Amino acid sequence: MEVMKSDGDHIKIILKEMSVKDAESFYQLYFGDESADRDRTTNEEYMNPVQFTEHILSLCEELYSIQTVENENIVIGDCALHHWNQEEKKIEIGGALLPEYWGKGIMSAAFELLIAVAKEKYQVNVLVAKTEITNLKALKFAEKLGFQKISNEDDIIILEKRVL
Template identity: 90%
Template structure:
């Protein structure tokens, strides 16, 4: 299992490859606490934590949990590379972080590690980020990282960054 640690910055993070063993903590990022997990697993219209994790893993080239060095047993977010277009050397990047960790440089550190991986492992020329028009924090974050708006697909804004 691959583990990456950030080198600089005021907050140090760990990216750890997500596997089915992480399904409950990964699922909790998107659907909340234990009671929500039990509610979701009994409802036939929703996936249980293992099914959800397997589904997301099937869509990603790389999927990592985000943890702090100070508390590496707690999953506070995730980040991923997905929709790899080998011909165009483009890959999408995305992630989520629990709100209590916003504004601390954690996602910037995670994306820095992931972008380095994308350049090294996939030799990407272009990174793509997508977010909803209404997600102003994500848009501001993407622009801060050097992504530029390219187009819209309905309520989704598509941003790109050249990987140099």
């Protein structure tokens, strides 16, 4: 299992390669308290934590949980590389972080580590980020990291960053 640690002045984080054994904590990132309600429903599209984690893992080249060095046992977010286009040397980057950890440099540190993986392992030329047009915080974050708006697809803004 690959584990990466950040350095620098910001909050120190650890990225751990995600696996099905992390299903409960990973699922909580996306569904939180809703997961208890979902357990009582009969929705055909419902995925339990293991199914959800397996599904997301199947879509990603790299998927990591984010923890702080101070508390390695709590998953506070995730970050991923997905939709690798080998021909164009492009890969999408994305992630999520619990709101109480926003604005602390955590996702910047995670993306810094993930971008290094993208460059080294996949020899990417371009990183792609997508966010909903209404997600102004994610848009501002991506632009701060050097991503530029390229186009829109319905309610999604597509941004790119050259990493050569």
